Amino acid sequence: MNEGHLEIPLFRPYEKLIAITIRGKKFQIPENQILLRAFQYLCPDTIPYGRYCWNEECQDCRVAVKRPGADKVTQALSCKLIAEEGLEVQELADELTRNLRRLFLPAPEETPCPKESEARSQESGGKQG
Numbered sequence: 001m002n003e004g005h006l007e008i009p010l011f012r013p014y015e016k017l018i019a020i021t022i023r024g025k026k027f028q029i030p031e032n033q034i035l036l037r038a039f040q041y042l043c044p045d046t047i048p049y050g051r052y053c054w055n056e057e058c059q060d061c062r063v064a065v066k067r068p069g070a071d072k073v074t075q076a077l078s079c080k081l082i083a084e085e086g087l088e089v090q091e092l093a094d095e096l097t098r099n100l101r102r103l104f105l106p107a108p109e110e111t112p113c114p115k116e117s118e119a120r121s122q123e124s125g126g127k128q129g
């Protein structure tokens with residue numbers, strides 16, 4: 001008898017990405033996912049190592065959200081809430097804030113390469129001809 005590993009897919013089946021906002025910044029995530037799994041999609045290097053129970057006990061995944069069409073913000077557990085198009089995540093529990101920090105870091109400034117003529121000029125000590 002073959003005792004192979006039982007493979008459980010990480011994400012629920014999805015066909016498209018949907019837009020949500022987290023602290024005012026827009027992100028694309030797979031549809032049909034619980035919000036914590038969607039966070040994992042965005043930060044696969046930190047969320048799996050967070051101290052989450054994934055079963056509504058620890059409260060470390062708590063978020064304040066505004067659902068599409070709602071006029072007020074409500075508390076929710078991201079391990080329970082299904083993310084939907086237009087969901088606004090306004091506040092994050094401390095553990096989530098730590099694990100999602102990378103999403104809010106400023107983009108590193110790009111240092112433009114000097115134009116070829118400028119580079120040649122610098123190589124020859126700034127003298128031309």
Ligand code: FES
Nearest residue numbers: 054056058059079
């Ligand atoms: S991950 Fe523990 S309550 Fe949601």
